[in-house]
Amino acid sequence: MITLENVTKIYSGTTRAVENLTLTVENGEIFGFLGPNGAGKTTTIKMIVGLLKPTEGTVKINDIDINLYPEKAKKMIGYVADEPLVMEKLRGIDYLKFIADVFEVPYELRTKRIGELLESFKLTSSITDPISTYSHGMRQKLTLIAALLHEPDVWILDEPIIGLDPESAYILKKLMRKHADSGKTVFFSTHVMEIAEKLCDRIGIINRGKLLYVGTLDELKKLKGSGSLEELFLELTGSNLPQLEALSREL
Numbered sequence: 344m345i346t347l348e349n350v351t352k353i354y355s356g357t358t359r360a361v362e363n364l365t366l367t368v369e370n371g372e373i374f375g376f377l378g379p380n381g382a383g384k385t386t387t388i389k390m391i392v393g394l395l396k397p398t399e400g401t402v403k404i405n406d407i408d409i410n411l412y413p414e415k416a417k418k419m420i421g422y423v424a425d426e427p428l429v430m431e432k433l434r435g436i437d438y439l440k441f442i443a444d445v446f447e448v449p450y451e452l453r454t455k456r457i458g459e460l461l462e463s464f465k466l467t468s469s470i471t472d473p474i475s476t477y478s479h480g481m482r483q484k485l486t487l488i489a490a491l492l493h494e495p496d497v498w499i500l501d502e503p504i505i506g507l508d509p510e511s512a513y514i515l516k517k518l519m520r521k522h523a524d525s526g527k528t529v530f531f532s533t534h535v536m537e538i539a540e541k542l543c544d545r546i547g548i549i550n551r552g553k554l555l556y557v558g559t560l561d562e563l564k565k566l567k568g569s570g571s572l573e574e575l576f577l578e579l580t581g582s583n584l585p586q587l588e589a590l591s592r593e594l
Contacts (some may be wrong), residue, residue: 344370345391345497345530350400352386352552360386362552364400368530368545373523375543376532379580383552384532385425388501391530392422404497418446421495425502425532427482431475435466435485438474439492446493453492460488463514480506487515498522500531504538516542536573546572550580 345368352361361383368374378384389395390402393409393416402409409416430438436457443453461467464484474482483506490498498519504512519529519542533539539546540560548556556563556579560572567575 344368344403344405344528345374345499346401346403346406347387347391348401348403350387350390350397350402352383352390352395353398359552361390361397361549364549364552364554366547366554366557368528370528371523371526372544373519373529373531373542375539375546376530376549377534377536377539377546377576378532378549382549382580384549385501386552387549388499388530388532392420392499393417418493419496421490421493421498423483423486423490423500423503425505427479427486427506429474429482429485429489432473434473435470435477438485439470439489442489442492448493456492456494457488460491463518464488464511480508480511483507484511491518497528498530500529502532502534504533504535536571536576540572548576548579555579 345366347364347366350361350364351359353359364383364387376384376387386395390397391404391409393402393413396410404416404419407416407419430441433441439457440453443457448456461470464487466481466484466488469477469481474485477485483503487503490500500519503515507515516538519531523529523544543560545557545559546563547554556566563572563575564570567578570578
């Protein structure tokens with residue numbers, strides 16, 4: 344469970360990246376966080392995982408304030424950043440062992456989990472190679488495996504599908520559904536509206552730092568009328584859909 348109460352983040356004293364955001368993501372759901380570039384998605388995610396402190400407000404993971412008890416809260420989180428930044432001089436297996444040590448995963452359990460996840464994401468044959476030789480997609484897989492290794496209650500994934508091949512993307516979506524169905528929490532951001540439409544139990548739409556909508560797609564359609572999530576998203580965030588359609592026809 345993730346709870347944000349009146350969360351605001353101000354940069355350089357004046358720039359409000361996120362403003363007065365209140366949101367609860369329940370156990371047992373996949374929550375999609377949507378918004379244009381620069382809307383405040385990544386800033387919000389970094390506050391949720393404790394990489395940034397809110398200027399105002401509180402962030403709780405399973406009722407634990409992450410800024411008051413960061414170590415306790417972070418042990419419950421599996422976080423994948425929007426860029427797969429890893430220790431390039433290590434071999435893939437050494438990086439995973441390091442992460443397992445950080446989260447105090449017992450030897451037998453880590454061996455089992457690493458083996459299962461490597462097999463799922465088809466990374467077994469490359470895991471003893473230096474990370475510096477990995478492609479972007481392979482690094483993305485490695486960061487996903489590292490994030491899920493300690494079996495966290497709360498998954499927080501920032502654009503996790505980018506860079507994955509179709510098979511790995513399919514596997515990740517199945518794992519997300521399984522995790523939520525087990526009564527735990529999945530929070531992810533995406534620009535791919537089709538994925539959000541098919542996968543999410545609820546969505547939140549943010550623009551210019553303000554949360555514009557939280558609810559199901561069906562509820563959004565009742566408020567805004569019929570249409571795809573992409574069309575409703577563009578309408579809600581103020582994009583000029585007719586102009587975009589005309590431009591696409593010209594192209």
